[in-house]
Amino acid sequence: MGAVQEEIREVPLAIPRVAMASTTALGLSLGFGPEKKEEYSSSQPCWERDEDLEIGIETGSSPVLLTKDNPLPIFLKFEDVEYTVGLPSGNPMTAALRNVAPQMSVEHEHRKHILKGITGSIGPGEVLALMGPSGSGKTTLLKIVGGRLSDHVKGCITYNEIPYSNALKRRIGFVAQDDILFPQLTVEETLVFAAFLRLPTDMNRQQKYLRAESILKELGLERLFDKIVYTLQMPPHQGWGRNRERDIWRREKEGEHRAGRTIITTIHQPSSRMFYMFDKLLLISEGYPLYHGKAGSSMQYFSALGFVPQLAMNPAEFLLYLATGHVHEITIPEALKGSPDSEEFAKDLVECKSELEPKEKEKNRKAKVPTHLQLAIQLKMDWTMTWLEQFVIIWKRTFRERRRDYWDVVRLLQAVGVAVLLGLLWWRSKIGTEAQLRDQAPGMPGAQRELEGPRAPLRAPRGGRGPPHKRPSYNLRLQVGLLFYICIFWTSASIFGSVYVFPFEKFFLVKERKADMYRLSVYYVCSTLCDMEAHLFYPTVFVSILYFMAGFKRTTPCFFLTVSAVLLLVITSQGAGELIGAAVLSVRRAGIIASLMVMLLILTGGFYVQHMPSFMRWMKYLSFMYYGFRLIVKVQYSADDLYECGSSVDGCRSLQSSPSFDTISLNGGLEEVWVLLAMALAYRLLAYVCLRRSISVCPC
Numbered sequence: 001m002g003a004v005q006e007e008i009r010e011v012p013l014a015i016p017r018v019a020m021a022s023t024t025a026l027g028l029s030l031g032f033g034p035e036k037k038e039e040y041s042s043s044q045p046c047w048e049r050d051e052d053l054e055i056g057i058e059t060g061s062s063p064v065l066l067t068k069d070n071p072l073p074i075f076l077k078f079e080d081v082e083y084t085v086g087l088p089s090g091n092p093m094t095a096a097l098r099n100v101a102p103q104m105s106v107e108h109e110h111r112k113h114i115l116k117g118i119t120g121s122i123g124p125g126e127v128l129a130l131m132g133p134s135g136s137g138k139t140t141l142l143k144i145v146g147g148r149l150s151d152h153v154k155g156c157i158t159y160n161e162i163p164y165s166n167a168l169k170r171r172i173g174f175v176a177q178d179d180i181l182f183p184q185l186t187v188e189e190t191l192v193f194a195a196f197l198r199l200p201t202d203m204n205r206q207q208k209y210l211r212a213e214s215i216l217k218e219l220g221l222e223r224l225f226d227k228i229v230y231t232l233q234m235p236p237h238q239g240w241g242r243n244r245e246r247d248i249w250r251r252e253k254e255g256e257h258r259a260g261r262t263i264i265t266t267i268h269q270p271s272s273r274m275f276y277m278f279d280k281l282l283l284i285s286e287g288y289p290l291y292h293g294k295a296g297s298s299m300q301y302f303s304a305l306g307f308v309p310q311l312a313m314n315p316a317e318f319l320l321y322l323a324t325g326h327v328h329e330i331t332i333p334e335a336l337k338g339s340p341d342s343e344e345f346a347k348d349l350v351e352c353k354s355e356l357e358p359k360e361k362e363k364n365r366k367a368k369v370p371t372h373l374q375l376a377i378q379l380k381m382d383w384t385m386t387w388l389e390q391f392v393i394i395w396k397r398t399f400r401e402r403r404r405d406y407w408d409v410v411r412l413l414q415a416v417g418v419a420v421l422l423g424l425l426w427w428r429s430k431i432g433t434e435a436q437l438r439d440q441a442p443g444m445p446g447a448q449r450e451l452e453g454p455r456a457p458l459r460a461p462r463g464g465r466g467p468p469h470k471r472p473s474y475n476l477r478l479q480v481g482l483l484f485y486i487c488i489f490w491t492s493a494s495i496f497g498s499v500y501v502f503p504f505e506k507f508f509l510v511k512e513r514k515a516d517m518y519r520l521s522v523y524y525v526c527s528t529l530c531d532m533e534a535h536l537f538y539p540t541v542f543v544s545i546l547y548f549m550a551g552f553k554r555t556t557p558c559f560f561l562t563v564s565a566v567l568l569l570v571i572t573s574q575g576a577g578e579l580i581g582a583a584v585l586s587v588r589r590a591g592i593i594a595s596l597m598v599m600l601l602i603l604t605g606g607f608y609v610q611h612m613p614s615f616m617r618w619m620k621y622l623s624f625m626y627y628g629f630r631l632i633v634k635v636q637y638s639a640d641d642l643y644e645c646g647s648s649v650d651g652c653r654s655l656q657s658s659p660s661f662d663t664i665s666l667n668g669g670l671e672e673v674w675v676l677l678a679m680a681l682a683y684r685l686l687a688y689v690c691l692r693r694s695i696s697v698c699p700c
Helices: 002-007 010-014 092-100 138-145 166-171 187-198 205-218 241-253 295-305 315-324 342-353 360-366 371-376 387-406 409-425 434-438 446-452 480-498 506-514 520-550 556-584 587-603 624-636 670-697
Strands: 024-030 076-086 111-122 127-131 153-159 172-175 262-267 280-285 288-294
Touching: 076 138, 111 138, 111 280, 127 138, 127 315, 138 153, 138 262, 138 280, 166 172, 187 205, 187 387, 280 295, 280 315, 288 295, 288 315, 295 315, 387 520, 409 480, 409 520, 480 520, 480 556, 480 587, 480 624, 506 670, 520 556, 520 670, 556 587, 556 624, 556 670, 587 624, 624 670
Parallel strands: 111 288, 127 262, 127 280
Antiparallel strands: 024 172, 024 262, 076 111, 076 153, 280 288
16 A cells, blocks of 8 residues: 555645645645656665765654655755746836847846745655745745746756756645635545546556545545535634644654655744644745754754744744844844844844854755666656546546536526527528528518518429429528528637636646646547537537427438538537637636637628628638538528529529529538538647647746
8 A cells, every 4th residue: 555655645735725724835745656666676775775875864763765665765955046036117118028029138127036045955754844924935945846937046956966857747746825626526526536647557446546535534524525625715723723734744754654755845833843843944034044954953043043032932933033023022143133124134144144054055065866866866757547547537527527517507598598589580481582581681571571471492303394393391491691690609609618618727737737647638638528518419409499490401311410510610619719718828818819709700701791802802711600601501502492483483593593692502511511620620739739838838
């Protein structure tokens, strides 16, 4: 069960954030994932296997064994870490030019230093706590050492003497400050799906489920296992409290649960008991490092510098007072009295303690890591599951997370209600005249329609000889205006139903992709296929109701061809919506772009504007609504059908001669099918490429 305990390491960290918001902000675990036994099997501690190892890091109460059940030991060192952010420009034009063309040296950008020369180290089996007031740089430092932040970073950060690379992704478990859990899943589903994705394939389903169940018990969440995650946003005093936090940290201190992991966490103001559970402490104020060393020695260290509390107080409270410059109840050296603000106080404190502070830089440079650990850290861990196995798990999770949106009563009532309304408006409509055929203007006088009367379309015999005969079994009774409205309705519904998917799930996707939980292709395929179920279901219900009310051709082939044509248009529209959402990953921008796209599709769809200027004609060939509308028209009408037949045969006209079809050839239809299929595939390929690029550059 050692491998089981290791692979599930990130799962328990993801849940306490719901209730531990007041204490633990972020967590980082290095050494995530068991090593293969055939590569590094040894009964000796990893630091005793090379004689030249002089790493100055103490590692817990017991040595960490490098076996199959334990993760790869990671020695993390960071030296002179600095980070800056750009300040907004006072000139809006300069800021706009810098955003559009960052390579242009428009104006020297003013930058603010967030971290100012942070140095430290931590080894396997240790817990390093980052302390400091809000805005001191704790979260920024944690993101940097966790590989989540790399731009505008200076300094040296190594893992077993090797800089960060993609091979470290699956060895680092990162818990964000905000709740990044799918809100529609239950607590049990969240843990089970994480266990299935992270645990190795040599474990069966029952073992993985039992491991997730043990995590529930360990975190005290048994009574909440069937609760939806978004309902658990409760303050710490409701159902959790400091006792639970202390129990979790006590378990982390046990060798079985730590297994040689390198753990870094940010902490605000822990209790005294929890404070002394940390092995190391890094105190930060205004980006400056005030203390780095053993947590239990921090009080003695500052006492040696002349900082003595006048009252008995919690060590964490005492350190935070120093970090914020609130020293009214603390005796301080004479040299620091009168510092104007917290930043100046932090600078003076750094200068005051420089002589007594351990030389962290020298210790880091002298420390050596075994060669075999340096080589092992560069090997990228294999996927624990195949593509198909990941597909099955992500499919189930995606469907359960979105099922409430898929099978929504409002969406069903919308499809049924609009279909019934259109069916009543176009009730058993006919195409006896040009006006009835096109029916663009709903205000056509009813008396005129009654005078014209119903006229059954006729079909001329093959060869053009003999009088045309009636075709009462499948009269053509659907106007072109209704067909185009169907295209508009389902194109817009499909685009707006898919354009917000990726922007809404951006933070979940970024978190899981940074940890390499699964392949991005698996997520995208599962997302588009799961959404396609709802995108295909509601149009099918819609067409099934409207088809017989409005008077479509009542033949089995024509019914299924009409449904297929509408669904093909819906699938293409879904791909276009996904492309927009993946390209911008912004809810507001995606909505604006989708609105503009729908408007252009309507104008170039071939109904409102049939004869475009030659220099604008290319636009209709880029409009999938243009091809979808032509395909549906060809399904319902044939070039041999006749209309406007009077008492004599000479009065009949073929549908192809109608002004409604002067730009559409009613013969064929395979051309539109292939074009729509190609567009649907192209949109999805582009959406995947855009999603991969957007996620890679998206900030954590």
